[in-house]
Amino acid sequence: MTVATLPSLSLGPVLYLWDGPKWRDFYFRIADEAPVAHVVIGETVCSKRLHFIEPHVGEVVERLERAGKSVSLASLALVTLERESQIVRALARDSAHPVEANDLSALGLLAGKPHSVGPLINVYNGATARLLASRGATSICLPPELPMASVREIVRDAPGVAFEIFAFGRVPLAISARCAHARSKGLVKDNCQFICGDDPDGLVVETLDRQPFLALNGVQTVSHTCQALIQELPELAAAGISRIRLSPQDCDMVSVARTFDDAIAGRSAPADAIARLQTAYPGASLSNGFHYAQQGAAWIAGHASA
């Protein structure tokens, strides 16, 4: 049996609207304390939010790089306005850092340049991964809904690409032109008053029977549960996954990163790792159903794989 190289940790972009100083300080602490190798920064959900983080991007990139992290800049997930197209064009053309493509326009504009592909691009098979690689994609974060059986096939079918798995965080499930978050407070997108900033971890959507189900994050809908692929790490490593993505929640992400780091290195048993995640993110319900080709909200204990 060949020993696979251990995957490294990456930190995905903050999906929620955090105010500028909170966003900056989060990354400063990540730079100083978190054992992550790659950090993707930037607003992906809503172009109206960009001005909150823009003043701090330079200092955050510098601090992360000084700490030895590789930094990429994420593009917007939904691009419909001319202004948004111009933002993506400028990013693809001028960025001194690698760009993570999160919509088809970025994919098109980045052709011929090394870039990465984010989890909101539909890569469901090896043929698609190979096509993107031939155009310059060096790493691909696979869609969170993919079961392990597909992950294994894709990695086998597209050698030379570094594949990444969405292993921690509320799962981005949908994006809309309409802002359900603004709507929930009697507003509309064009006059939203940035009320999504009131909910830095998302605004919970419950069923009428008071069962927590989803969470609103501006125009994006995320899962109520926090995906946690941690007992699955050995299996993912054995399949040839290069990177494990942690998606920031409003919790102790340094502790989350340390927990994953210890679990990858075999320094902590799965049960301990799960207990540590629950301490780092109190009150979160964990899920891993997508990995097992079941409903994404499910939590499957143990090691059996689909």
Place this chain on the structure above:
Amino acid sequence: MELICPAGTPAAFREAVDAGADAVYCGFRDETNARNFPGLNFSRDELKAAIAYARQHGTMTFVAINTFMRAGREKLWHEAVDDAVRLGADAVILADFGLMAYTAERYPDQRLHVSVQASAANADAVNFLVETFRAKRVVLPRILTIPDIARLARQIRCEIEVFVFGGLCVMAEGRCSLSSYATGKSPNMNGVCSPASHVRYREDGRELVSELGDYTINRFPAGEAAGYPTLCKGRFNVADERGYAFEDPVSLDVMDHVDLLREAGVSALKIEGRQRGKAYVAEVVSVMRRALAANAADRPALISRLRLLSEGQRTTSGAYEKRWR
């Protein structure tokens, strides 16, 4: 503008042709198409007969192969394209890049349309698909306003098709895993959304509760008509407010804006509803055909007749109008 009409069965296909469709779109009876519902869709022989019937009447046939190829099972999708081409489809409607690459390489003369499921929502995205796969037409996601569409039309090098009537996705199409999160079955992988196999109704006191998987999607007091529990059109609690968090149970109707769509540069108008019966298809297609031909004075009467056919008789113009956001 062409009128593009749905057919989930050979009978509905003939009705759509007879009612004056310029093109009818349909799919094979498996996971390769995004309306993979029990009892719907076409065998190879049925498609062959349907295409022959359409040809006799000067109608085109578009074959939707618009889910994403499951890794390791790509053959199912490849064969769907092979057979659609062999049987004479006037266009294949695709969403998966891997499948677009296969089609463009194997069948360079085959007309390729970009499915709404591909989520090509801006000029750079569309031009990427035109340049890479020689796509001839894009079906736009239902997230753009009419001015957005007009601006897009000036910047792209292919035709535009838009949905004007029928079911309405609230989320950007092809980028939604809500159904998969609740049921394990997704539009992208399985061609289903909020599948009937996971739907249950139960009575609770005087209320009828509709459920999808383990989740309550709606509760209907006595006297209120119970709708199908499509996840994004359910009633939920958000911060103690009870209501339709994403969208009311409405369907799309932008027939009032047909002239604006034409001026915007739209080539084809699409009717959603491959899951609908042949009577519905016949009625919607023939009324819409007449509405498109009618002058401004006669059109409103035809449009109100169409509205009676909509789910629950409530409609929206959705994202085509900015205030919907």
